[in-house]
Amino acid sequence: MASIELGQSNLERGRNEAAYEIFMDLAQNDLNDDALYALTKMCWDGKLTAEQLEKFYEFQNASSSLGNGYALFNVGLMHEKGMGLIKQDYKIAVQYYEKAIKHEVMDAYCNLGSIYVLGTGMEQGVPRNVERGAELLAVGANEGSRQCAYTLGSLYGKGEFIAQDLKKAFYFLTLAALAKHDQAHRVLHIFQVTHKGDFTEQFEAAERQYWKIESMRRLYKCI
Structure with a gap:
């Protein structure tokens, strides 16, 4: 499973900490736009x-x-x-x-x-x-x-x-x-x-x- 998909899977299960760590890693190290968008949405949703x-x-x-x-x-x-x-x-x-x-x-x-x-x-x-x-x-x-x-x-x-x-x-x-x-x-x-x-x-x-x-x-x- 791709890392971005793993992050989304954790997010859907309410595992916000794990999702955050995955998305931040992708955003910082891979400059992944999907991870950045996911973090923005988590931010907006109060997660x-x-x-x-x-x-x-x-x-x-x-x-x-x-x-x-x-x-x-x-x-x-x-x-x-x-x-x-x-x-x-x-x-x-x-x-x-x-x-x-x-x-x-x-x-x-x-x-x-x-x-x-x-x-x-x-x-x-x-x-x-x-x-x-x-x-x-x-x-x-x-x-x-x-x-x-x-x-x-x-x-x-x-x-x-x-x-x-x-x-x-x-x-x-x-x-x-x-x-x-x-x-x-x-x-x-x-x-x-x-x-x-x-x-x-x-x-x-x-x-x-x-x-x-x-x-x-x-x-x-x-x-």
Whole structure:
């Protein structure tokens, strides 16, 4: 059994310590992207201890200095969420996310775009920038991030933080649903019941974009 599969097997069985050790070994020694992604998900899901988070942070911070895009994202994520011993700091998070998007890390587009649109970092000195946030989410969505598509579609549908635009809402929610975002399917169903307009053009555009993204996935690995 391949090491990455062994790590996943331990994780599925709740053996988080063993999974962490396997993934860290692969990430540090083999620069394995799948192991790095697995560690990020463990981090996000709260399956790492404070000590493990600290070691992961040190590893990622060292890697980010070498220009590793996903390492930059991970450091930003830890500062945004205030994980383990790392104090929440939106300013630092934004700095790392801005660097990560230059490496076209899709998750960074989503997190940074949301911070700018929602203004979640305002109390720590990060100004709300709705226009830039929506732009980042749109780029991420059209490049293959289903979370970006779902987030932006929901924002356009609600019209709370950005001006309501039902056509854009339908387009992005459809794009997310086609990419198998579970919540997008439910929200899109409610949307279609609530809004009776003709969204054929938006559906066709989303479908074209989805297949364009899928074609690119065959050439490049996309997390």
